[in-house]
Structures are given as C-alpha cells and as structure tokens.
Amino acid sequence: MEEVYFKDDCLTLYYNRQHQTVRAVWNGFLSGETLRQAIEQCTRLLDEEKPLYWLADNRKMKAIRQKDQEWIQAYLVPKIVASSLRKMATLVSEDIFNRMAIENLFVRAHDQIKFDHQYFKNEKEATQWLDEKYSMMSQWQ
Incomplete structure (x- = not known):
C-alpha cells in the first residue's frame, strides 16, 4: 500500500513499503532553498527506507536553473549512485527546459x-x- 512520506506544494513523495517503490510527484518551478529541501526529503527517504524502485513524475515540473543543476549534480548524484536503487523511471516534463x-x-x-x-x-x-524483474543478472546474484 502506498503511503505519503512527505508532502508540500512542490513535491509529494509516496512510498510503498511492500514493493520498495517510491513515487515522487514534482510540481511547478523549484529553485534555491525550496529545491534543496525537496531533494533532501528524497535523499532522506533513500537513506531510511532503502527503496529499490523510483518513479520520478516530472510532468508538471518546470525548468531548473543552471546553478541548481550544478548543486543537484554535486549533492544528489553521489547519493543516488550509492543508494539501493535498481531501477528509475522518469515521466518527462511538459516543460522542454526541464526535460x-x-x-x-x-x-x-x-x-x-x-x-x-x-x-x-x-x-x-x-x-x-x-x-x-530487475534483470536476468539479478537471478544469478
């Protein structure tokens, strides 16, 4: 069963403990501290629950400023690389600049x-x- 893990105007994080799946629904234009706080909620969920699957619903998310992209690259990428994730699906934004x-x-x-x-x-x-299933490789591990 999917439960709300975090919710504000820009991001709703749903977590299904049974299936170890996250659904992150993004909304609007996020920048600066607002974006950082939202992403920190995502990394907290990664650390606490160790999900295997992540659905990033970016359809309503707007452009991300260059400065914020650089912060995401430096802060978030190392965290998701080291995370438990096996698969991530991204629903592409309606906003070409976000895509x-x-x-x-x-x-x-x-x-x-x-x-x-x-x-x-x-x-x-x-x-x-x-x-x-994650991959044929996972059957051999």
Whole structure:
C-alpha cells in the first residue's frame, strides 16, 4: 500500500513499503532553498527506507536553473549512485527546459549510475517497466 512520506506544494513523495517503490510527484518551478529541501526529503527517504524502485513524475515540473543543476549534480548524484536503487523511471516534463536539464544530469552521471533508467510519457508504461524483474543478472546474484 502506498503511503505519503512527505508532502508540500512542490513535491509529494509516496512510498510503498511492500514493493520498495517510491513515487515522487514534482510540481511547478523549484529553485534555491525550496529545491534543496525537496531533494533532501528524497535523499532522506533513500537513506531510511532503502527503496529499490523510483518513479520520478516530472510532468508538471518546470525548468531548473543552471546553478541548481550544478548543486543537484554535486549533492544528489553521489547519493543516488550509492543508494539501493535498481531501477528509475522518469515521466518527462511538459516543460522542454526541464526535460533538457534532467536529461543533461543523467548524461553527465551515466558512467556513475549503476541502476537502470528509462524515460516515459505514460505512467502506466513506466510502472509496468518498474514492475518487471530487475534483470536476468539479478537471478544469478
């Protein structure tokens, strides 16, 4: 069962303990301290619950300033690289500048990220992909 882990005007974090799945629903333009506080809630959830799967619903999220992108790269990327995540699905934003910023972050972190990541426009397809077994490799570990 999905429960609300955190909620404010910009971000709602849902967590399903049984399936070890997070759904992060972003809303609007976030910058500076507001963005940092929201991302710190995400990293707190990563640290406390050790989820395996993450759905980033960015459809209503707006552009991310360059300065904030740099902070995300320095602060968040090392945390998600070291996290328990096995798969992340991103529902792409309606805002072209947000899409470009998020894609750029993943491109720059590509060599570090050890989990599967895919972009989706459709929530049903994203959740179906997350529900699939992690990989054939996981059967051998």
